[in-house]
Amino acid sequence: MATLDEASSGAVNGSASLGEERLKHLEFLQAVITRLSNHSFLVKGWALTLAAGFFAVASSQQSWQVAASGLVPLACFWFLDGLFLRQERLFRHLYDDVRRPGVEVETLSMDVRPYLRRISWFEATFSRTLQLFYGALLVADAALVAVMVR
Numbered sequence: 040m041a042t043l044d045e046a047s048s049g050a051v052n053g054s055a056s057l058g059e060e061r062l063k064h065l066e067f068l069q070a071v072i073t074r075l076s077n078h079s080f081l082v083k084g085w086a087l088t089l090a091a092g093f094f095a096v097a098s099s100q101q102s103w104q105v106a107a108s109g110l111v112p113l114a115c116f117w118f119l120d121g122l123f124l125r126q127e128r129l130f131r132h133l134y135d136d137v138r139r140p141g142v143e144v145e146t147l148s149m150d151v152r153p154y155l156r157r158i159s160w161f162e163a164t165f166s167r168t169l170q171l172f173y174g175a176l177l178v179a180d181a182a183l184v185a186v187m188v189r
Contacts, residue, residue: 121164
């Protein structure tokens with residue numbers, strides 16, 4: 040009888056540890072998603088700060104060249120933010136699969152390669168939210184250049 044109790048106890052603990060591993064996996068994935076989201080937030084902050092700096096210098100010097108040169112780092116920040124957004128979405132797909140009981144995902148796997156075809160870098164970079172944020176900055180910069188060229 041003791042053997043039967045140990046076996047059933049082990050089966051219960053085995054499924055409990057599987058649940059614990061899955062929860063730990065979800066915690067790791069959530070930490071990565073949070074970190075990527077934070078990086079995206081910081082990139083937006085730097086882009087806004089740099090754009091404001093270029094606007095201020097271009098306005099004070101009345102130089103359309105300075106305003107136009109602000110377009111290059113702004114585009115770089117946009118593309119970098121798109122990279123972070125894509126990675127975040129890939130990890131969200133992995134998170135969704137790990138949280139579903141019927142889906143088999145390797146324990147503690149951080150491999151997002153199976154999800155690469157679900158979202159492209161282009162799709163993430165030109166998402167509505169990034170278009171609104173960086174598009175507004177680009178339009179403002181282009182308007183400043185147009186006003187100063189005259």
